[in-house]
Amino acid sequence: MSRKTGNVPEETRAALIKAATEEFAEYGFEKSSLRRICSRAEVTTGALYSSFANKNDLFESVVAPVMEQIFHVIETHFKGERASTGRELLDAQGEKNDIQAVMEILHYYFRHQDVCSILFHHREHPAVSRFFDDLIELLDEQGKHLAKLLGAGEQENPEEAFSEDMIHWFSHLQMDMIFYLIEHEMEEKQAEIQVRNMVRFLRGGLYALVQDGNSLKIYHQK
Incomplete structure (x- = not known):
């Protein structure tokens, strides 16, 4: 289950989901990288983990x-x-x-x-x-x-x-x-x-x- 966003703006969460969609479409779940997803979304890994528990949760x-x-x-x-x-x-x-x-x-x-x-x-x-x-x-x-x-x-x-x-x-x-x-x-x-x-x-x-x-x-x- 997704974590509460806390102080993370909704725009950041939306950017992460968009970046994750691109990542999963290109690499598949197993070969996808949270680091690359953060890079695509231009956010820190801390921001990702503030909204999602792990890669499964993001997927x-x-x-x-x-x-x-x-x-x-x-x-x-x-x-x-x-x-x-x-x-x-x-x-x-x-x-x-x-x-x-x-x-x-x-x-x-x-x-x-x-x-x-x-x-x-x-x-x-x-x-x-x-x-x-x-x-x-x-x-x-x-x-x-x-x-x-x-x-x-x-x-x-x-x-x-x-x-x-x-x-x-x-x-x-x-x-x-x-x-x-x-x-x-x-x-x-x-x-x-x-x-x-x-x-x-x-x-x-x-x-x-x-x-x-x-x-x-x-x-x-x-």
């Missing part, structure tokens, strides 16, 4: 806004889903809402690419690993809720189709969609097209489970 302060934004987007989207009926989630507006949520994360990435890249390229860091574990848990919980809404469709055995393992796998598919977009360094317009296709593909699989694999019924309802 977490750099990526925290990204983690908070992603969580906010997903939680807001899920809140809307929980207020909907199962049928509403499967219609055109449901698809539009899903695409919009992923687009919001995507656009945030392109507007804050330096710090977002730090987060996504340091998935082994304990703070980042916990964050993505928490996201998977959030996706799992939402998946269980959606299974209750959607399980009353044509599926003869909803408990089997929407088992905990299946829901957990689907959570990872959704997470991997974001990882793929980031890791392949697409242009923004290309990534937007990919998002629409990926979301439709994932929704198609979910819809197939609801319809118990009846592809003809799925086709005729489109």
Whole structure:
């Protein structure tokens, strides 16, 4: 946890976070240097330690806004889903809402690419690993809720189709969609097209489970 700034001006803290962002982006966490960060920010190491306990604390302060934004987007989207009926989630507006949520994360990435890249390229860091574990848990919980809404469709055995393992796998598919977009360094317009296709593909699989694999019924309802 970051230390109280005390007599350290907010401008100094902001300069340190900016310098740390540049340092972590260039060298990665392991090879980054607090001395270089202080030099970039033109402050003393004493000023750094007045605001941050150590390099881990500084790193977490750099990526925290990204983690908070992603969580906010997903939680807001899920809140809307929980207020909907199962049928509403499967219609055109449901698809539009899903695409919009992923687009919001995507656009945030392109507007804050330096710090977002730090987060996504340091998935082994304990703070980042916990964050993505928490996201998977959030996706799992939402998946269980959606299974209750959607399980009353044509599926003869909803408990089997929407088992905990299946829901957990689907959570990872959704997470991997974001990882793929980031890791392949697409242009923004290309990534937007990919998002629409990926979301439709994932929704198609979910819809197939609801319809118990009846592809003809799925086709005729489109």
